[in-house]
Amino acid sequence: MSTEHEQQPAYQNYPAMPPAQPAPWSPGMPPSYGMPAGPYGMPPSPYGMRPGVNGFAIASLVLGILAPFSGLVLGLVFGIIALVGIRRTGERGRGMAITGIVLSSLWILLVVAIVVFAVIAAATDPTRTSSSGANTSYNFKPGQCFDRDNTSKAVTVRDCGQPHDAEVFAVEPLSATSFPGTAAVQAVGRSRCTADSDQFLTPGMNYPDIEVLYLYPQQASWTHGDRSVKCYFANATGAKMTGHVKDTGVPYNADQKRYLDAVAPYNKIVDEEENAETFAEEHDVAVRSVPVVQQEIAALQAGPWPAAVQPSVDKLVAAKQQELADRQRAAAATDEDSLDDALDDADSHDGSVEAKAVRTALHLPAG
Incomplete structure (x- = not known):
């Protein structure tokens, strides 16, 4: 048995590869930088400008302080306008606007309170x-x-x-x-x-x-x-x-009517005396008042009066007798001072307190 050796493929002889070169970033060589970078961009813009103060806010604050002299409502209105504008534009002055609104509101409340107080005071003054x-x-x-x-x-x-x-x-x-x-x-x-x-x-x-x-x-x-x-x-x-x-x-009953008839002439002469202005007029009334008081006394003394009324009538007669003496002095006066003094005494002895007691006892109006 013959044995055949397997034929190995023949390889073509290639020239040897040169030694591998280190990659540009390998440790063996310094790094190769690319093209130099271009110039930096434009420097960053500066921070935004600080917003201004809203003019209406300033006006609201000033008017709020000077409200009584510059118009009560303007400070309030300008403050509201300022707040609306500040919210839209971002301007400063919100605190001033709020202060102006508060001050104007306080002034308005104060003025309203004063007016209300004045009205109430006028109604009860x-x-x-x-x-x-x-x-x-x-x-x-x-x-x-x-x-x-x-x-x-x-x-x-x-x-x-x-x-x-x-x-x-x-x-x-x-x-x-x-x-x-x-x-x-x-x-x-x-x-x-x-x-x-x-x-x-x-x-x-x-x-x-x-x-x-x-x-x-x-x-x-x-x-x-x-x-x-x-x-x-x-x-x-x-x-x-x-x-x-x-x-x-x-x-009226009989006693009531009799009393009213007795005092009616006296009330009439007193009214005339109060309307007299000159010395001559006052003296004339004083002279005519003497017989009037005498007749009043006589009518009161004529009686009889009910038992509950008689004591009050007696006191009235006593007062009228004092008044009669004073009026007689007034009738004899020759100067204004003497006349006035006598009439003042007559007024103090006119029996008004005693007359009221008589009227009450007779169930007549106080008069």
């Missing part, structure tokens, strides 16, 4: 004085009824068909061009309101619990155009009234 000693402020018409607060003296119009404190029955204008003085205004109230009440009430009827009172202007209210006296009825006991006074009267 004693610009008028009542003959009953009550101060009040109002503008009534005849036929109106009202309540009066005992503390503030403020008055409120009421329906006369409902319980009320008083009823206005007349308004008497005052014709003076300048304030005539408290005494003169009171004299008008006493004389005119008494006369008006007689016309308003049912003739021949007695209103025992009703007082005739009046409100009259003082210097302060006169300067504000208050030029009238308001006459009104009120219950002498302070109780509420319902309905109109003229519908509540009762007939």
Whole structure:
């Protein structure tokens, strides 16, 4: 058996490869840098400019501080405009705008409070004085009824068909061009309101619990155009009234009528005395008042009066006798000072307190 050796392939002899060169980044060689880098780009832009302060914010702050002198609402309006603008543009001044709004709001609240206080004070301010000693402020018409607060003296119009404190029955204008003085205004109230009440009430009827009172202007209210006296009825006991006074009267009895007839001439002469202005006029009234007082005393002494009334009548007669002596001195006076002194004494002895007691005992209005 012959054995054949397998023929190995013949390889072509190639030239030897040169030794491997290190790669550019291999440790054997220094690194080869590429092309030099170009120049750096443009330097970064500087930080953005700081935003300005909103002009409306500044204006709001200034107006908020000076609100009473520059307009109350402008500071508030400018502050709101500033906040809207700042939110949109990013401007500064938000704190100033808010401060301006707060200050303006405080000023507005303060002014509103002052106005409200002034209105309330005006409504309760004693610009008028009542003959009953009550101060009040109002503008009534005849036929109106009202309540009066005992503390503030403020008055409120009421329906006369409902319980009320008083009823206005007349308004008497005052014709003076300048304030005539408290005494003169009171004299008008006493004389005119008494006369008006007689016309308003049912003739021949007695209103025992009703007082005739009046409100009259003082210097302060006169300067504000208050030029009238308001006459009104009120219950002498302070109780509420319902309905109109003229519908509540009762007939006079004999004693009541006799007393009213006895004092009527005296009341008339006193009204004349209060309206006298010159020495001659005052002296003339003083002379004529002497027989009037004498007649009044005689009528009161004539009696008899009911047992419950007689003691009060006796006290009134004693007071009238003192007044008579004073009026006799006034009638004999030859100068103004003597006349005034005598009439002042007569006024202090006019028996007004005793007369009120008689009227109360007779169930007559206080008068």
